[in-house]
Each structure stands twice: as C-alpha cells, then as structure tokens.
Amino acid sequence: MNKDIYYTDSATVFLIFCTMIWAIIGMSAGAYLASELVMPWLNFDIAEITFGRLRPFHTNAVIFGFGGSALIATAFYSVQRTCHVRLFSPKLAWVVAIGWQIGVAVGVASLLMGYTSTKEYAEFEWPVDVAVAIVWVSFGIVFFGTLATRKIRPIYVSNWFYGALIIVIAMLHIVNNLAIPYSWTQAYPVYEGAQDAIVQWWYGHNAVGFFLTAGFLGMFYYTLPKQAGRPVWSYRLSVIAFWAFVYTYIWVGPHHLHYTSIPDWLMTVALVMSIILILPSWATMLNAVMTMSGAWDKLRTDPGMKFVVVSMIFYALSTFEGPMLAIKSVNVISHYTDWTVGHVHSGALGWNAFVTFGTIYFLVPKLVGATGLYSKRLANIHFWLALMGVLVYIVALWASGVAQGIMNLAIDDYGQLSYSFVDIMLTTIPYHWMRLAGGLMFLSGALLMTYNLYRTYAMSKHNLPVLVKIPKVHPGNEI
Amino acid sequence: MIQKSIKYLADSQYSPAQLFFGFSFWLILIPPVSAFFGMHYHGWSLGIGDPILLSLTESIAIAIFYFLALIAGFFITALTIKWMSTVYAPKATLKDAFAVVTVVTTPIMLGGIAHLYPSILFHVIVLSPIFALSGYLIFASIPVLLKTDYDRGIFMGCSLFGFISTAGISLLGISAIAWVHGIGPNLGV
Ligand code: HEM
Ligand code: HEM
Numbered sequence: 161m162n163k164d165i166y167y168t169d170s171a172t173v174f175l176i177f178c179t180m181i182w183a184i185i186g187m188s189a190g191a192y193l194a195s196e197l198v199m200p201w202l203n204f205d206i207a208e209i210t211f212g213r214l215r216p217f218h219t220n221a222v223i224f225g226f227g228g229s230a231l232i233a234t235a236f237y238s239v240q241r242t243c244h245v246r247l248f249s250p251k252l253a254w255v256v257a258i259g260w261q262i263g264v265a266v267g268v269a270s271l272l273m274g275y276t277s278t279k280e281y282a283e284f285e286w287p288v289d290v291a292v293a294i295v296w297v298s299f300g301i302v303f304f305g306t307l308a309t310r311k312i313r314p315i316y317v318s319n320w321f322y323g324a325l326i327i328v329i330a331m332l333h334i335v336n337n338l339a340i341p342y343s344w345t346q347a348y349p350v351y352e353g354a355q356d357a358i359v360q361w362w363y364g365h366n367a368v369g370f371f372l373t374a375g376f377l378g379m380f381y382y383t384l385p386k387q388a389g390r391p392v393w394s395y396r397l398s399v400i401a402f403w404a405f406v407y408t409y410i411w412v413g414p415h416h417l418h419y420t421s422i423p424d425w426l427m428t429v430a431l432v433m434s435i436i437l438i439l440p441s442w443a444t445m446l447n448a449v450m451t452m453s454g455a456w457d458k459l460r461t462d463p464g465m466k467f468v469v470v471s472m473i474f475y476a477l478s479t480f481e482g483p484m485l486a487i488k489s490v491n492v493i494s495h496y497t498d499w500t501v502g503h504v505h506s507g508a509l510g511w512n513a514f515v516t517f518g519t520i521y522f523l524v525p526k527l528v529g530a531t532g533l534y535s536k537r538l539a540n541i542h543f544w545l546a547l548m549g550v551l552v553y554i555v556a557l558w559a560s561g562v563a564q565g566i567m568n569l570a571i572d573d574y575g576q577l578s579y580s581f582v583d584i585m586l587t588t589i590p591y592h593w594m595r596l597a598g599g600l601m602f603l604s605g606a607l608l609m610t611y612n613l614y615r616t617y618a619m620s621k622h623n624l625p626v627l628v629k630i631p632k633v634h635p636g637n638e639i
Numbered sequence: 640m641i642q643k644s645i646k647y648l649a650d651s652q653y654s655p656a657q658l659f660f661g662f663s664f665w666l667i668l669i670p671p672v673s674a675f676f677g678m679h680y681h682g683w684s685l686g687i688g689d690p691i692l693l694s695l696t697e698s699i700a701i702a703i704f705y706f707l708a709l710i711a712g713f714f715i716t717a718l719t720i721k722w723m724s725t726v727y728a729p730k731a732t733l734k735d736a737f738a739v740v741t742v743v744t745t746p747i748m749l750g751g752i753a754h755l756y757p758s759i760l761f762h763v764i765v766l767s768p769i770f771a772l773s774g775y776l777i778f779a780s781i782p783v784l785l786k787t788d789y790d791r792g793i794f795m796g797c798s799l800f801g802f803i804s805t806a807g808i809s810l811l812g813i814s815a816i817a818w819v820h821g822i823g824p825n826l827g828v
Contacts, residue, residue: 450726453726453727453794456790456791456794459790460790469794469797470797473797473801476805477801480805480808480809481808484809484812487812489815489816489819490815490816493815493819552767555763555767556763558811559760559762559763562759562811562815563686563759566818566826567685569827570691570824570826570827571825571826571827572825578688579687579688583687583688586687587686587687588686590760591760594763
C-alpha cells in the first residue's frame with residue numbers, strides 16, 4: 161500500500177486521548193485546591209498535597225498537559241489537511257506525542273515531590289526543561305517539515321498561529337530557563353533580582369499569549385470554518401490581526417510587575433501595549449462572528465459548535481478584562497486578589513477549554529470513523545454544566561476580588577490599615593465555596609465528555625487509525 | 640407566561656418615547672435611589688467589620704453618576720442592538736431594539752432594590768438568579784421582538800451577551816479607578 165496517499169492520524173488520536181486524561185487530572189487537582197482553600201485540613205499534613213505543591217501541579221497539568229496535548233494533536237491534524245500532505249515524519253510525530261506526555265508527567269510529579277525552580281509556569285527543574293526543549297524542537301521539525309513539503313501554495317492562517325506558537329515558545333522557554341546546574345535537581349538562574357523578574361514575566365505573559373492564545377487561535381481558525389462550512393470572513397483581516405498580535409504581545413509582560421522595583425518606563429510601555437492589544441484580539445473576534453453568520457442552523461445540529469461560539473465570547477471578555485487590569489489604578493486594586501484568578505479562569509475555562517472541547521467533539525467522530533457523537537444530549541448537558549460552572553466561578557471571584565482589593569488597602573482616620581489579614585481571609589470563604597461549586601460543575605462536564613467520546617469510539621466499527629485519502633489540490637493552487 | 644408577555648409587547652402599538660418615559664425611565668430610577676439610601680444610611684459591608692458609610696454629598700454624587708451611567712448604558716445598548724440587527728435581524732427597527740433592552744433590563748432594574756442592603760455577598764446571592772433570568776430573556780425576546788428566526792436569534796443573543804458582560808466588566812474597572820482616586824472607600828494609595 162502506498163502510504164503517501166493517506167493522512168496519518170494515529171499520533172493525533174493518542175494525543176486527544178491524553179488531552180482528556182490530563183483534563184481530568186488537572187481539573188480534579190484544581191477542584192481539590194479549591195476545596196483546600198475552604199477546608200484546609202484536606203491536606204492531611206501530607207507534604208505532597210499541600211496547597212503550595214498542588215497549585216503548580218494544577219497549573220502545569222492543565223496548561224501543558226491538557227492544553228499542550230490538545231495543541232499538538234490539532235496542529236498535527238490540521239497542518240496535514242491545510243497542506244494536502246502527510247505529516248513530515250510520522251515516527252518523529254509519535255516521539256513528540258509520547259515525549260511530551262513523559263516530560264509533563266515527570267515534571268508535575270517532581271513538583272509534588274518539592275523540586276521546583278519557583279518561576280511561575282516554568283517551575284520544572286533543569287533536566288525536565290532540557291527534555292521538554294528537545295521534544296518541542298522535534299515538534300517544530302514535524303510541523304515546519306510538513307509545511308515545507310506542502311502541495312498547496314498558500315499557507316492557511318491557522319498554520320501561521322501554530323508556527324508562532326512553536327517558534328516563540330521555544331525562544332521563551334530556553335531564554336527564561338537559562339541556568340547553571342550544580343546538581344541533578346538544582347540550578348542557579350543566570351538572571352538576578354529585577355532582571356530575573358522581567359525575564360520571568362516576559363516569559364509568563366507570552367506563555368499566556370502564545371501558548372494559551374496563539375495556539376488556540378490556530379485551533380480555532382481551523383475548526384470554526386470547518387464547522388460552519390464557510391470560509392473565514394476576511395482572510396486579510398486574520399493575517400493583519402496575526403502580525404499585530406505577534407508584535408504587540410511580546411511587550412506586555414511587565415504589566416505583571418506594576419509597582420515593583422522594575423523601571424517605570426517598562427511598566428508604562430506594558431500598559432500602553434496591553435491596551436493596544438484589544439485591537440488585534442477584537443479583530444479576531446469580529447472575524448469569527450462574521451464567519452459564523454450564515455451558518456445559522458449549525459448551532460442546533462452541531463453540539464461542538466456551541467462550545468466554539470461561546471469560547472469566542474469569553475475570548476472577547478478576557479482580552480478586554482486583561483488590558484483593563486493592566487491599567488495601574490485598576491491593578492493596584494486587583495493585584496494580590498482573586499480578581500486575577502477570576503480573569504485567568506475566564507480565559508482558561510471559557511476560552512481555552514471551551515474551544516478545545518468544541519474542536520474535540522468535532523474531530524473525534526471523524527478520527528474513529530463514527531457517523532456522529534454517541535450522544536448529542538450528553539454533549540448538550542456538558543455544554544450547560546460548563547457554561548454555568550465558568551459563570552459561577554468568575555462571578556464569585558469578581559466579588560471576592562473586589563472585597564479583598566478594598567480591604568487590602570482600606571485605612572482608617574489615623575492612617576492605619578482597617579483590616580487584618582485574617583479578616584480578609586474570613587470574608588472570602590463564601591466566595592471560595594461558590595468557586596468550588598463552579599469548578600465541580602466544570603469538572604463533571606469534562607467527565608461526561610470523556611464518557612461520551614469513549615462510547616463514540618466503542619460504537620464505531622472501524623479499526624484505528626481510520627485512513628483518509630489526501631484529496632487533489634485545486635488546479636491553480638499547486639505549488 | 641414570559642413568552643406570552645413578550646408576544647403581547649411585540650403586538651402592541653407604542654412609540655419608543657412612550658416606552659421609555661412611561662416605563663423604563665422609572666425603572667432606571669430604582670437602582671440609584673436604592674443605592675443612595677443604602678450607601679448613606681447602611682453603608683457597604685464587605686463581610687466583616689463595620690460597613691463603609693458614605694457622606695451625604697458623596698452618596699448623592701455617586702447616585703447621580705450611577706443614574707447617568709444607566710441611562711447612557713440603556714441607549715448605547717439599544718443602538719448596539721440596532722447595529723447588530725443589520726446582520727442578524729434585517730427587519731428590526733430602532734423601536735424594536737428599545738423593546739429588547741426594556742425587556743432584558745427590567746428584572747435587573749427591579750433587582751436594584753438590593754442596593755438598599757449593600758453587602759457584597761447579599762448582592763451576589765440575589766443578583767445571580769436575576770442576571771440568569773435576564774440572560775434567558777435575551778434569547779427569548781430577540782426572535783419575537785426583532786422579527787427574526789430562532790437560529791439567528793441565538794447568534795445575536797450570544798453577541799449581545801458578550802457586549803453586555805464586557806460593559807459590566809468595564810463598570811467594575813471604572814469603579815476601581817474611582818476608588819483609587821478618592822471616591823468611595825478610604826484607601827491608602
Ligand atoms: C475544574 C476546573 C478548575 C478549577 C476548580 C480550578 C481551580 C483553581 C484554583 C483553586 C487555583 C488557585 C487559585 C489561588 O491560588 O487562589 C487555580 C489556579 C490556576 N488555574 Fe485553575 N482550575 C480549574 C481549571 C483550570 C484550567 C482548565 C486552566 C488552564 C487551562 C487553569 C489554569 C490555572 C492557572 C494559570 C492558575 C494560576 C492563577 C494565578 O496565578 O493567578 N485552571 N485554579
Ligand atoms: C489582551 C489580552 C490580555 C491582557 C492585556 C491581559 C492582562 C493581564 C493582567 C494585567 C494580569 C494581572 C497581572 C497581575 O496583576 O499580576 C493578567 C493575569 C493573567 N492573565 Fe491575562 N490578559 C490578557 C488575556 C489573557 C488570556 C486570553 C488568558 C488565558 C487564558 C490570560 C491569562 C492570564 C493568567 C494565567 C494570569 C495570571 C498570571 C499570574 O500567575 O499572576 N490572560 N493578565
């Protein structure tokens with residue numbers, strides 16, 4: 161059999177399986193963390209599951225385990241379809257798929273054991289960092305190799321976003337983690353003091369910008385037009401927004417360091433660039449909205465599309481809230497409060513998780529050769545659970561964040577702080593219960609989804625992988 | 640019952656001015672007036688410690704600003720609906736847009752009574768179901784009042800939901816800026 165006339169999707173199937181496993185692990189850890197905040201005895205005095213260790217476990221498991229697997233899976237899937245060619249090296253793709261799982265699993269396990277470099281979202285110690293870098297570069301080789309061997313002349317916009325994800329994350333990961341090892345588990349960072357902080361948040365915000373946004377926009381630009389059965393409304397706008405996005409994002413890191421000992425002009429540049437960032441973000445949103453118009457009936461017939469539509473609302477919301485939080489006089493209230501955590505999850509749950517769910521609901525029946533999902537009803541229940549969950553989550557944290565923000569700063573007539581730390585903690589308890597409820601709803605939705613996907617797979621009569629023939633390139637578009 | 644009332648509104652004869660001055664205007668008064676009494680006589684309670692009482696002038700100023708913001712929000716939302724309807728509901732007129740804002744904001748404005756007891760937790764508990772109801776009203780009212788089909792209505796509802804929540808967040812941001820600049824609680828910034 162001539163393999164070259166078929167796409168290769170086995171690594172994608174494996175990665176989607178891992179995505180769902182990481183969703184369950186990471187979100188359960190999130191729910192456990194949320195429970196610890198209201199029932200501190202839940203750590204049972206076991207060091208491995210204290211809040212301080214479980215928190216980075218949660219963030220790394222959801223961002224790199226769940227988000228990362230979903231991004232690599234969809235990149236492998238869509239780059240073939242948009243280039244009309246088989247993956248550059250299916251074997252290397254498998255190495256990436258498995259290597260990524262091992263890297264993240266070892267990394268998060270070592271965090272529980274207490275090995276951490278303490279840089280947020282870059283907590284893994286140097287041996288894991290090196291392994292992750294190797295896997296990531298291999299991902300780049302597979303992706304760009306496929307692009308280079310493409311049969312179709314234009315490079316579709318989703319590939320621009322995935323490409324930016326790969327290049328920028330490689331750069332950020334390597335530069336931010338530069339360190340001089342002095343043992344197998346420990347290393348000295350090459351930066352110190354304020355410089356360390358600046359580099360860290362240059363990494364930190366671009367992890368948000370390129371991992372949690374550019375990559376997911378790539379996913380989105382592939383899935384939405386497919387689901388809607390219509391081309392992107394304005395292709396030109398999508399490419400302009402891409403370059404504006406790449407250029408602007410890279411500057412905004414220092415808005416995480418307002419009122420610290422970094423230079424003042426850096427904070428100002430970050431503030432201004434953060435506000436400008438609304439433009440490319442909202443241009444993308446507008447493009448999405450217009451792409452969807454016309455596909456009116458799809459919302460009723462395609463459960464995945466609901467998720468994608470709602471993800472755009474939360475994308476718009478969090479990219480509006482973010483610039484607002486970057487304004488210094490808002491940040492002085494919001495920093496050190498739940499408001500930030502609420503912002504994080506309106507992006508992470510409402511945007512990243514929703515677009516991933518929508519895409520996976522769309523891809524899995526195709527990948528396992530089923531005619532459709534096992535149950536649309538379950539998918540609809542998942543949709544409502546997730547939507548209610550994220551709304552409850554962020555409303556609770558807005559309220560709690562505002563209360564904390566005011567209490568952190570309130571002074572009496574003598575200029576003394578009006579509230580003690582314990583006062584503030586006590587105030588937040590009801591909101592943290594509410595957040596736990598929202599989180600549990602979100603988690604149970606993800607469990608339903610996993611069951612639904614499993615049944616979809618079990619229902620299909622096909623042997624995996626399903627072979628899909630590469631179609632002929634439209635005349636005039638050949639390379 | 641809700642469906643019936645919306646249908647009734649769609650079939651009735653009225654002008655936007657009648658709808659606004661005969662109905663919405665009075666409703667929009669509820670939140671600022673309640674807020675004034677709440678802020679001045681009870682004070683905002685954050686959950687612990689004494690409530691933060693505001694002086695008479697400050698309470699009046701905030702209430703007036705709040706009122707103006709609600710009026711502006713009302714009109715801007717109506718215009719936005721009219722603007723969005725070019726894509727989703729070509730048959731809708733400005734009058735229909737006003738009807739939608741009226742329907743959607745009615746529970747929220749009535750819920751403004753909650754400001755009489757200004758506690759953050761109380762507000763979250765009371766206002767959450769009210770906002771959920773308004774969310775439902777967005778989707779229930781658009782197809783009927785804007786004379787469009789159900790599917791397009793859902794899309795328009797999503798867009799409107801995004802617009803309103805963004806406006807809500809900016810209100811939060813504006814409040815934070817106001818606090819930092821000395822309006823409201825006494826902060827050491
Ligand atoms: C069931 C769902 C989830 C629950 C219950 C949950 C819960 C939590 C909790 C309790 C924290 C700690 C907040 C604190 O320190 O006060 C947290 C932090 C965080 N979570 Fe989640 N989470 C969930 C899903 C997710 C997902 C899907 C993502 C990303 C894709 C995510 C990303 C993060 C990040 C980045 C932080 C750190 C926030 C910061 O430093 O400000 N979470 N989460
Ligand atoms: C235009 C876009 C955005 C801007 C300008 C922005 C801005 C901000 C600002 C100012 C903060 C608070 C910093 C602080 O006080 O410490 C923040 C925190 C955060 N944002 Fe955004 N945001 C944007 C979009 C997003 C999106 C789409 C997501 C993702 C899913 C996201 C994820 C996060 C995370 C994870 C944090 C917490 C970082 C930490 O651990 O402290 N942001 N963002």
